[in-house]
Amino acid sequence: xxxxxxxxxxxxxxxxxxxxxxxKPISGHDYLFxxxxxxxxxxxxxxxxxxxxxxxxxxxxxxxxxxxMPNASFSTLKIQPSEPRDSAVYFCASSGWAADTQYFGxxxxxxxx
Amino acid sequence: xxxxxxxxxxxxxxxxxxxTVYCNSSSVFSSLQWYRQEPGEGPVLLVxxxxxxxxxxxxxxxxxxxxxxxxxxxxxTAAQPGDTGLYLCAGGHDMRFGxxxxxxxxP
Numbered sequence: 001x002x003x004x005x006x007x008x009x010x011x012x013x014x015x016x017x018x019x020x021x022x023x024k025p026i027s028g029h030d031y032l033f034x035x036x037x038x039x040x041x042x043x044x045x046x047x048x049x050x051x052x053x054x055x056x057x058x059x060x061x062x063x064x065x066x067x068x069m070p071n072a073s074f075s076t077l078k079i080q081p082s083e084p085r086d087s088a089v090y091f092c093a094s095s096g097w098a099a100d101t102q103y104f105g106x107x108x109x110x111x112x113x
Numbered sequence: 114x115x116x117x118x119x120x121x122x123x124x125x126x127x128x129x130x131x132x133t134v135y136c137n138s139s140s141v142f143s144s145l146q147w148y149r150q151e152p153g154e155g156p157v158l159l160v161x162x163x164x165x166x167x168x169x170x171x172x173x174x175x176x177x178x179x180x181x182x183x184x185x186x187x188x189x190t191a192a193q194p195g196d197t198g199l200y201l202c203a204g205g206h207d208m209r210f211g212x213x214x215x216x217x218x219x220p
Contacts, residue, residue, distance in 0.1 A: 004155075033208065042212040043156070043201065056207055091155050095208070100144050102208055104155025 002026070004105035006092050012111045018080040021108045024073055025094030033102060034067055034077050035091040043091070049075065082112045116140070117202055117211035125217040129191055134214040136202035137184040145185045145204040147176055150213075156201055159187075192218045 005024040013019055025032045033048040047057040052069045060067070064083070069075040079086055089109050093102040120135050136145065144163045148156035160169050162178035162185060169176045173196075175188040189196055201213045 035210075043210045045207065045209055048207060093155070100161055100208075101146065101158050102156075102203070104157070106153075107155055 004092055004094055004103055006090075006105035006108050008108060009106060010109050010111075012113065013082055014113050015083055016081045017112075018078065019082045019086075019110060019112075021077040021090050021092075021110070023075045023077070023092030023105060025075070025092070026103055027073065028096070029094035029103075030097045031095045031102075032069060032075050033093040033095075034075070035093065036088045037091060037107075038088045046077070079110075082110075084112045086110060087112050117204060117209065119200075119202060119211035119214050121214060122212065123215050123217075125219065126192055128193055128218055128220050130218075131188065131190050132192055132216070133186055133188045134200055134216070135184065135186050136211055138204070139183065140205075141182050142204040143182070145178060145182075145202055146208075147185070147187055148201040148203060148210075150199040150201060151197075156199075156210075189216075192216075194218045194220050 007022045031050055034046040035043050036046055037043045046059045047067045048055055049069045065079055067077045089107045091104050091107045093104045095102045118137050144161055146161045147159045149159055150156040160176045165180045165182045167178045173190045177186050197218050199213045199215050201210050203210045
């Protein structure tokens with residue numbers, strides 16, 4: 001079975017540009033999580049969805065960040081406009097109805113110049 | 114928000130040594146998970162502990178959940194270079210992660 005799929009794997013952009021990260025969760029999973037990881041701050045939860053509905057977005061840094069889940073098999077995390085401090089590895093993870101085990105994608109390494 | 118504190122933050126040991134890392138909180142958790150993350154990859158689940166006082170073994174790794182379900186430990190026996198990585202604990206209904214323990218095992 002395919003695991004969580006993220007694209008792109010690497011993204012280099014310039015400050016001010018819009019960035020869209022994509023995630024396909026494991027089929028049948030009810031929960032989808034977006035995380036950001038940096039050396040300084042570790043793994044930070046940004047937002048999570050249950051059955052395509054955003055449940056907690058308190059971790060989203062500011063209005064420049066937005067996330068959508070239009071259907072059970074696809075989610076996006078958008079940053080507009082991007083800033084150098086947004087440089088990090090962004091992970092998507094999904095889990096089943098119990099939400100007690102998360103399966104992570106390979107991550108997107110974002111560099112904002 | 115239920116916070117998880119992990120210690121030590123960094124640990125560097127020689128191959129063959131034993132080690133223990135900790136995950137502590139002031140909150141009670143229905144379950145805690147331990148993950149290992151290798152460079153360039155996402156975290157991978159090692160184990161889930163559910164019952165207070167529970168001990169689970171995974172080859173040379175021993176996981177324990179505190180009686181009060183507020184803390185957990187991971188003990189590695191005879192560490193090997195392949196154990197090198199970032200060890201993360203997670204818990205709570207929204208699956209928050211601790212900052213992790215970065216383990217380096219030198220050959």
